[in-house]
Amino acid sequence: MNIILSVDPVKFPLTGIGRYAYELARRLQETPEVESLKFFSGTNFLPVLPAPSDGAGKQHSLKRAVQKSYIAVEAYRLLMPYFRSRALRDYGNFLYHSPNYYLPPFAGYSIATFHDLSPFTWPHCHAPQLARYLRKELKTTLLRADALITDSEYTRRELAEYFSWPIEKIYTVPLASSIEFYPRDLDTLREPLSRYGLEADGYSLFVGTIEPRKNIETLLDAYSQLPIELRKRWPLILTGYHGWQNERIHERLENAKREGWACYLGFVPSEDLPFLFAGARLFTFPSLYEGFGLPVLEAMSSGVPVVCSSSSSLPEVAGGAALMCEAMDVDVLAELIHRGLVDEVWRSIAIARGIQHASAFSWDRCAMETVQVYRQVIKGR
Structure with a gap:
């Protein structure tokens, strides 16, 4: 043909x-x-x-x-x-x-x-x-x-x-997800993460365009409900194209940065992105609407537990390997993020299930x- x-x-x-x-x-x-x-x-x-x-x-x-x-x-x-x-x-x-x-x-x-x-x-x-x-x-x-x-x-x-x-x-x-997304050991992660002032297993991650559809303000609301010591231990790191209608989002991110629990890295080069995924403690993705939701699959391939919304196509992509809730439910999202950070039993199960699930794609x-x-x-x- x-x-x-x-x-x-x-x-x-x-x-x-x-x-x-x-x-x-x-x-x-x-x-x-x-x-x-x-x-x-x-x-x-x-x-x-x-x-x-x-x-x-x-x-x-x-x-x-x-x-x-x-x-x-x-x-x-x-x-x-x-x-x-x-x-x-x-x-x-x-x-x-x-x-x-x-x-x-x-x-x-x-x-x-x-x-x-x-x-x-x-x-x-x-x-x-x-x-x-x-x-x-x-x-x-x-x-x-x-x-x-x-x-x-x-x-x-x-x-x-x-x-x-x-x-x-x-x-x-x-x-x-591409072959570059896979679990990596601490020695491999140390140098690329240090360029962003990060340490492996030391942050939560969001990857996506900074725009209203990604529901970032709800994510910030949920993260702000966590105990401050937890937020500072595992700050929320965001990366992605700057998008549009995001003035309020960036204002809130600046406030959270001053408080020591969030940071926007801007648009990260593609060669660094797999390291950011693999080094994350948790991947968070409460998007309002996705045709697929590729970052969820990239996180699972990287051996990172996922908390995401149950909207649109995301249940198909996440399968049974992620913690999911209604996109706008701030309280439940906060509870799931807390569990994703501290529940070691669930984390071990989620990592194994995520890798297995992602391998089918x-x-x-x-x-x-x-x-x-x-x-x-x-x-x-």
């Missing part, structure tokens, strides 16, 4: 979608059934798979500026499909897969991966202009797609119900099941 894979998401900041696109691309390169694989970004084919970047270059700064202008966003939305379709016009015998929602006009087979429906179901958690852009583009994708892929069964059913799209044409293909499996979707689409059209 002949495949064109969009690799637009493989850029700074490398979010979960970028990681997915990168890991899938790497494995499709090694799949014998894929006779021809072409990488497409913007309006061009690339000679090689781009490497993930940890730095914000000029392109990223320009993108951030453009997103603030309604006219610029709308011009981009209207013009880019035309330029992309021109670049793709001679490849009608290929299957085009977008790992990030958007599909240009294309004469061949088209598949898009929908990671969540937040632009529709949680629009207030996106910048207004971005939410409008996403809603318009995603509706267009539904008209162009031969099939859709989702990361979780939750999103598959949500997508089918919300848009009355035939569920038999939506395929669930779970994500995975792999990028090899993700690529294999994605190729099966390609096969079904080519066979059934």
